[in-house]
Amino acid sequence: MSQGPILELRGINKSFGPVQVLHDVAFSVHPGEVTALVGDNGAGKSTLVKCIGGIHPIDSGEYLFEGERVHVSGPRDAAELGVEIVYQDLALCDNLDIVQNMFLGRERKSGLVLDEDTMEEMAAKTLAGLSVRTVKSLRQHVSSLSGGQRQTVAIAKAVLWNSKVVILDEPTAALGVAQTAQVLELVRRLADRGLAVVLISHNMNDVFAVSDRIAALYLGRMAAQVKASEVTHSQVVELITSGRSGELGIGNGIGAAS
Amino acid sequence: MSQGPILELRGINKSFGPVQVLHDVAFSVHPGEVTALVGDNGAGKSTLVKCIGGIHPIDSGEYLFEGERVHVSGPRDAAELGVEIVYQDLALCDNLDIVQNMFLGRERKSGLVLDEDTMEEMAAKTLAGLSVRTVKSLRQHVSSLSGGQRQTVAIAKAVLWNSKVVILDEPTAALGVAQTAQVLELVRRLADRGLAVVLISHNMNDVFAVSDRIAALYLGRMAAQVKASEVTHSQVVELITSGRSGELGIGNGIGAAS
Amino acid sequence: MTTETLPKQENADSAIGSHVKGYIERVRGGELGALPAVFGLIILCVVFAVLRPSFLSALNFANLFTQGAAVAVIAMGLIFVLLLGEIDLSAGFASGVCAAVLAVLLTFQGWPWYLAVLTAMVTGAVIGLVLGSLVAKLGIPSFVVTLAAFLAFQGVVLLLVKNGTNISIRDETVLAIANKNVPPAAGWIATAVGVAAYAALQLVQARRRAARGLVAAPMAVIAARVAALAVIAGAAVYMLNLERSRTAIVSLKGVPIVVPLIVILLIIWTFVLRRTAYGRHIYAVGGNAEAARRAGINVDRIRISAFVICSFMASIGGIIAASRANSVDPNTGGSNVLLFAVGAAVIGGTSLFGGKGRALDAVLGGAVVAVIENGMGLMGYSAGVKFVVTGSVLLLAAGVDALSRKRSAATGR
Amino acid sequence: MTTETLPKQENADSAIGSHVKGYIERVRGGELGALPAVFGLIILCVVFAVLRPSFLSALNFANLFTQGAAVAVIAMGLIFVLLLGEIDLSAGFASGVCAAVLAVLLTFQGWPWYLAVLTAMVTGAVIGLVLGSLVAKLGIPSFVVTLAAFLAFQGVVLLLVKNGTNISIRDETVLAIANKNVPPAAGWIATAVGVAAYAALQLVQARRRAARGLVAAPMAVIAARVAALAVIAGAAVYMLNLERSRTAIVSLKGVPIVVPLIVILLIIWTFVLRRTAYGRHIYAVGGNAEAARRAGINVDRIRISAFVICSFMASIGGIIAASRANSVDPNTGGSNVLLFAVGAAVIGGTSLFGGKGRALDAVLGGAVVAVIENGMGLMGYSAGVKFVVTGSVLLLAAGVDALSRKRSAATGR
């Protein structure tokens, strides 16, 4: 570990009514590193991310940020800490255009009035950096965008800000080849700038290409959190599908600690 | 070509207001084959699929099914022809449960009354075949499902029926490793059963793993439609990103014809 | 623990314990169903009973049903429109139009009651057809279409009753609907048959599911449900079969005829919504019209049919209102009828955004509205105070509802 | 052709032609904006003018504004609530309560007009605060909260005006709002200043955007817009500055005071909705409340503020209504005021599902409603027929609107 984790969760439990989705999950994120969060469909990755973002309240467990216990009761709290998240279910306002969505909640103003021009310029720059070439106009409603275009807008929205932690929930799922490469490069660049980045993905190639650390969830339990360099491709797949691989995984006493 | 195409589009144009999304697109689908439809984000793949499914009316062009010109003015028409589609924006009813969604519009009945038991059984069987292991109950509302689970429900919904053409728009985008493998296997199995399958994907490995034919869209134009065995991985990527590759592609006189 | 949990395997331990636990957990998880409305209702009743003991009399209990019947029936129809995320502002005056048609045919034209009632109901259906077609085919927002209809029907009622006269209804059969009672013995028999049929249905269904290896309700749970129904229905029938006449000469007892009428309508529409493909499609269109369209559902037809059902039910509501008032006047179906009907549906738990609601909501919410009106009538406030207190009580009932939902939702989302 | 089309590059050929073509194509593509409502309005006016030439007289034109003012102002406030996908059924009676407060303070307490008006407006804001808090904090559906308020306020008005009497207003300033006119000269000056300011604003904005290399409207288009505004405003002012008294003794000319009042309110709310972060957040919450929440917007506060604005505007509507009626009675804000206000917003193009609507919608829709009422008043129908015809005309106006939208939407989706 280069330095202490910037964000750390301990013993997180989360149920939806009768269904317990997260069991005693520990998870930590370090600045300057890309942490990949992997797991099967329905393992609880998105739920964990939503708990971090304050979308879902946590049933029990500790939430530490920069070593201090914090209470995150809503997205505003998370944003104030400097945690920026791209959710899997994008959550864009269909009735707003691209620029409006990208600056939502953090509009640039000059005086009372919105500074549309500055926002439009900044949006154009950010999108261009993500290899978006088919968007006809920045003043298009996001409802008329293709799946990949929407995804790009959501990513651009999150990386516009100077945050300390960036979490991307399956950011490349809908992206084309070139765009995927751009996003991965962006992820790496953010980490190199000293940010802590969490990347959720089902694509092992992508995971191994950019991540420093891999955390594997299995049926709502943290199976292992290890250095990417210390595991192989097939070991991770095994962790994902069966929760254990060799001496890694649930029931081997290593579990959540890395 | 083993036999004539079951579904053939010629000279399709489609605009949304001032924006023309499809230019003179030709596209054909053969029974017993998997046709991969590839293209960059915003190339117009989903729009083309929606035109086939009758979601969007076509501005101009011919729509041939089993060699005959047909007029598809709504999803019902497409379904009657035997065309089954999984759309990228899944379109599930959040307020219904998994079984209800899977049989929507084609409920099993005994007399007037819905035959819930049969439907529940069939749904369970189909989902089990798609490696879904984390769904707690089939009577769960789909709003509470994870991204991958939703995707699986949508796929299961489409393959439940005996149709002639199955079109899957980025079906594996949100799926885990095991589930992706299952779906690709399913795709192959469907084609082997004699169905015509169209697969849209950004993942070249998947595309080459299962498809017999590859059609590449570039900025709303059909760049090429070729046998998968006749092109290489990098050629396809080139077609996607620049619309041409060697003598293939737009402006080389080959274009849409394969 | 939760390894592979496809439903099958739960079958083994379909013990009572797990079922009850599941229910409690579902309730805690926010799936409250009818509970909050029932809860609000009980609080209201207790408050009124404490303030005015006569609230609990057999007479008042019977009054409650006839007073709330028209609104509950109209609300039941509105549920269909609300399920689609549409609104029908004209339902109140549609009931007025149908009542006026009935009155004109009975009193001026001298038609027999069955023809007149049938024509009134057909009128309702036709109204719905027109409204629905305008909404579905032309794409005019339902708020505007039914606002226009709200105005137009007001005029139609005026024209039908000749500009402001009241038309008396003297047909005994029509008057009986809201004013007469089922003989006590018949009430008991019908209740017994109903409970038995319910028990049989539940048993058969459980058997069938168990035979197929699907999750089925355990015997004890079924027994409990049947017992609960029997107790509630029995108590109500007992109460309504008490003598409530004040004079020795006439006897006044038995279940008011509107009660079985509402029960039958409730069963029919519950069946339609829960057990038929049509009902399923209603929910689908309300939940996600585009998804429904892609699933090959004829969305326009569903829309139109919902308006037909709504106006049809409004016609029945109008007939009940006419029967109760012994007459039809230009205000029939006017005033607060519509707002109370929509309010009843919403209080019962139906969403104005579509996709969520049950026929039972109309009856429960209708009961809340009726209890408020009934209780307030006993308090003897002046007009101004009465309005204020009624509003506050309504808010209170809805607040209890909202808070209990919110509390249990805090565990989930 | 369409290779890399990020906005910048369009800048080069910001010729008039492309701009106009773009507009036509946007219209054909379904982005109709105000067109259908304007279209419906024109058709209505033509029909009435043909049937009753007096419809076009200067007197009638002036009447139109005062007749429609209260509804349009209330509708403008409702837009905010509707934008969130909520509803406020109590806006009508809230205006009644504020009017009653005004009347009591002026007439019974003898307060000066400015204090009384201010108190009435504060009353409106407080009402909105309470309603909004109940909706946002307790999570009771707004339909139920405002239905309760609808009832309660009805009672409050009754209590304030003491059961059935009415309170006359004699304060000259308050009476002037709906009954007096701006001096003709002042009207002309204000118009000129307004048009000039608009032109300046447009120019500065275009300059600034062009300087930054963003797409800007070309000079010719700006000139056309300014000219259009000048012509419309000029014609209206000219018309209103004609002598419309029928006797020689008094002179009756000038723009009614409510007109600048509405114009100012329209400008303020349009500015808030389009140019401030707050307005943006209103749209975001209405479009996707969850997305807005995740973007860190305080959704509860937005909800509450929308109700505050709505009830505040209702209070202004109430003041106008009181001024016009020279009095306040228990029916102020009752009858069809609320339905017409919501109807105005919807006809103007605001969606009841939230996320779509403009302040201008209220004025356009309010104009449609006012023209219908005004025109129908000239026709001289009997009560029943008038209701029926009014409903049909409303449907017609909405139908024109819906059809024109549908037609152009067929090219898109």
Added chain:
Amino acid sequence: GGESGDTSADSGSSAAPSAAGDAKAGKIGVILPDSKSSARWETADRKYLEEAFKTAGVQYDIQNAQGDKSAFQTIADQMITNGATVLMIVNLDSGTGKAVLDKAKSQGVATIDYDRLTLGGSAAYYVSFDNNKVGQLQGEGLVKCLTDKKADKPIIAELNGSPTDNNATLFKEGYDSVLKPKYDSGDYKKGPDQSVPDWDNTQAGTIFEQMLTQEPKIAGVLSANDGLGNAAISVLKKQNLNGKVPVTGQDATVQGLQNILAGDQCMTVYKAIKKEADAASQLAIGLAKGEQPSVSGSVKDPEGNRDVPSVLLDPQAIYFDNVKDVVNDGFVTKDELCTGEFADKCKEAGIS
């Protein structure tokens, strides 16, 4: 309502409907208040006024404000726009009434207050029944019926008109002036006393049902009009109390008269609307022709502090015995009234 319907279609469309019509005899505009509080406005007043205007050959326009104050003012605006020179209004409240009258006056339009006096207004004439008197007759009627039934310390329920209708307040003042002394002396006992919003008969049913539940010994019902009375009667019927508990009414509607014939209702108040309409139309026609008709009486307007030249007519209480007066007046026809089961009763009541 077909024949009594499109008024100006009859009178207006033949001539030019615009203000430019023949300037000699002016045009008369009449605004009726609503069609729901009472049947009279659309069925009686409109008919009689039309007949009178037609006979006199003047142009006219009769409209109904449907209880909507704003619509009331709009209609007034429109009538003046359309060239009315005489405006006859039944105000919805004194405030709007005054606004309309003042505006009309400033435009040189002559005005008449019909049936309701606009306090502080500027009408040239006032024609009416005395609403206070109507209430008194109702109170006296109830006392008479109770005396006939030899009721001992009866409990009286009052079912008042709409709380938002000023006339309802006047009626109540009238009957309370009769009943209050009885309450005070202990002859009668005051029971529940509630208003019916919008004169809505359906709500009246519920309200009365609850009164009866709360106070089961109600022995007399003072209901403000026939519609409310009928609502009370239908509740009483369920308990078989109809005919035993006297109910009052107003307006002499067919329904009310039939209820009286059946013995369910004790009395109604008949306002000979034809007389009122005739008196008012004569004044209006005179004004339209530019005359200054003179009248005998006057009423003091306490608010405006002036004497308004007035024609005041007397309402009449109707019991079983004098139902025939209403028929003889032509206010209701025998055909309407004596249908089916009522034929015998009519004979009994001496209606032929």
